Amino acid sequence: MCLEEFLHNLHFDIEKASIPDWEVDWEDKPLPYKLYRGLPVVPFSLEVPLTLEGQKQPATPDLSKMGHFLWYVYGLTQFSQSVFSLDATDHSEVMQSYRRFAPSGGALYPNELYVYLKIKDLPIGVYHYDVAHHRLVLLREGNFDSYIAKALGNRCDVSSCFGTVFVSAMFWKNFFKYNNFSYRLQGLDAGVLIGQLLEVAKRFGYESGVYFQFLDRAVNHLLGLAEREESVYAVIPLSVEPTIWSANGNEKARMVAAAELCRELTSIEPSHYVRSQRVKEYPMLTELNEMSMLEDTISFTMIGEEEIGNGGGQTVALPHAERLSYDLASVCRQRFSPDMDFIMGKISQLDLANLLYEATDSFLYRNDLESAYQKHEPRVSVNICLYNVEGIPNGAYQYDSTTHALHQVLLGDHRLLLQSGMSLYNVNLLQVPICIHVTGVKDYYKNTFGYRGYRIQQMEAGMLVQRLLLLAAASGMGGHPLLGYDSNLCDEIYKLGPQGKTSLIQIPFGPYRPRPWLMGGLYG
Template sequence: MRLDEFLYNLQFDTEKVRPPDWEVDWEDAPLPYKLYRDLPVLPLSLEVPLTLEGEPPPSEPDIRSFGHFLWYVFGLSQFSQFEQEKDIVQSFRRFAPSGGALYPNELYVYLKLENVPSGVYHYDAAHHRLILLREGNFDSYLAEALGNRCKISECFGTVFVSTMFWKNFYKYNNFSYRLQGLDAGVLMGQLLETAKRFGFSTGVFFQFLDKAINHLLGLVDLEESTYAVIPLSVNPVICGDSVGEVSVNELCRELPAIQCHHYMRSKRLKPYPLLIEMNEASMMETTKMIGSITTKDRKHSDGEMVKLVPVKPLLYDLAAISRKRFSPEMDFIFGKVSNAQLASLLKEATSSFEYQNDLDEQDHSEPRVSIYGCLYNIEGIQNGAYMYDEESHILRQLNAGDYRNKLQYGMTLDNVNLQIIPLCLHVAGDRNHYRSQLGYRGYRIQQMEAGMLVQRLLLTSSALGMGGHPLLGFDVNVCDEIYRNDEITSLIQLPIGHYQSRAWLKGSLQS
């Protein structure tokens, strides 16, 4: 299968990316976290604060506060147990959701803190600790891998978000490629929101010398690869200017290779050549390939414009809201949504989505991912399909009518009853995934940005007393037809509404 055809099918014809006879080997499932063996361990404080409000962040971070930061980003936060088809299902959950709770992503950090050996670590989520992979100062190496667009020497740390291909390929086959980018983005959305509470400035780098970063972390390209690099500082992080020309080969020669043994439980790994081929085709071999994205002005509808009520920024405790966040699935119930609630949801999610990154042009005006939605029974708003214009804080009507039945028929699984959902939102983006500007790398970047916006929507809906359930099991063509836009496509579906508590046993893993 050609890569262009693969990406098309991932988006518009998903049945073609999974073999019809694919059987999941549940008994050989990998662990949802990576475990390193026989390496130095740096324990992190288990006395994680119950709230992230009220206490001013430290002027200089220490290992204690940084450990708390990591736990709120990607630590194991909850153990749950519930009955499904007469079987008892048990799982460890984190504050960021993941498709099938498989968590294909891993976190690595390059740290320079007092009383801690400087070097590269893996965050061991299972034991809430750091595993030292490579000791030393790597400021110059990392800066060059980023095209010298960030003053790494002024950052106390850098986070690397990677993807382990097998961790959800074993269940979803090639469709996992779409999930991996979205999952990485949801994790990054949680990271950026958490960083604000700890007083950390961030910058997101989507473009870097992949093999050089993987070499630094000791990753095997055929198993795992870095998707994003996020420097952390107490001062503003800059993501631009100098690029120069540095090649992967010359940079990798500056550091010896490391081989770190890890355990993930699976014994019978099946090949995933398309994922490897996509990853290879997306890699950057030289910093000369780094660029920016010029976004087109969106075509606005001539339909009715609905002005949303002015709203103030929501004030909430991220710790409490993260614990409360819930994906209702079949637990949605009827409930009215007011104009003010809808306005707060859209305004808060899009305003908090603004972040420093290495894609934006200085004079950019249009976001790369946007919120569309089919609304039903919203106070003061006609039923119909809309696009949210965040700059003007208005809804632009694209089609009038009730689209619940059409959306329900477009779902591949009947795991959500859209008849009782007031908000069925879609995060949408460029139909061609910025191929002309970023090549095949554009697809995974777009998925990550969609995931980041989804996490903002989930956190905000939780703060408003509602729940959201991200879905990929839907017919994209049906949604694109509803919104009548041949340049934009729906990347993920997000029903949002009121819900009832589920009958399950769950317990916090927080001290």
């Protein structure tokens, strides 16, 4: 199967992309976090603030504040146990998982965080965030400003940043369960994590932005990653003051090659533990990762200027949106993914307007995919099926973020049709007033970014998903991201085919009943 066909099937016909007769070996599952062995560690304080309001004016963080930052981004926040009945004899099995504020498919968390830090009370160097123990593990000590700047194509003044975050995907961590479908999940999960990181950075007063294009092998070499096992997907510099940010580079004429840059540093192969004894091969993921790599900085590119369009149809103007003021820490604790817990309730136009406006407006962020001075159609956008929303006819709509309005696509109650398109009946869509589909171009900008465009698109979709989930929680609603749905059916509802677009993920939103369960957080 060629890679283009594989990615097509991954989205539109998952059975063809999946490995036949796949059986999950639960006894040999990997850990949901990476554990390094025999390296220096720096523990963080286990005392974390339970609110992010009233933060002091931005200042270069010390070790304690960096610990708070990383915990809110990706730390362990909840221990969960689920009991499943296996047979009629009431023989049951307990499945346990560790949760974080950023959701993940199957709670498997295939992504890892690495940080290059220049802060007080810490040797300058490259570290891994050890989630299990809430500490840093030192991988390389030293100043790597010049190396990282070159790996980014000299498009960022790394010397003015106190830190740089690297988000990786560790392939086996969810491949063991989802086989080839894990490739789609790894990009989405990375995006959700990045979305959480950007929101937390705002609360701490840090300047940030996302680089999707960098010299992969040079960055992986810096971190000591085995590329057939794990690879970096995004690089995010952090600073307390606005820093030089360029999408196309101030020294683009000075081409940097990954192979040449790697020779500046000796190789490291730090030992780590994954628990699995029988790690299987994942050739499609390995080949896609290989084909997505950038070997020199001349390969960095941007999307050209595009006109913003809409799907036509009658327009429904939404009321002026009010900026939501909320404590992110509290909202993170409240966020809940209902399944059979949704209950039908009437949604006001203002609630809908606030959700859509705030999510898409806050999603604007610095990146290396476009020029900041050009108008672009959003690379990922929102289509929505509504039922029982105050003053808006039931139907399918396209949300236009530039005019803050809904463009009518197809009137009617689509809940039963959407329910029929689900592969699992774990959510009762008949009880859901809002069903959002994050959409993007069907060819994932392949002509511009090659196969790398697919994972970039999935990450941007995940970033928008996290914004929507946080705002829904702030409004008292729940949201449940779903990939087990019929993309072709949804594309027909919204008439996306002629636009060259497709739905990337489905998220029902609405009121929900409290679940009768015993739960506790790993905080306060």
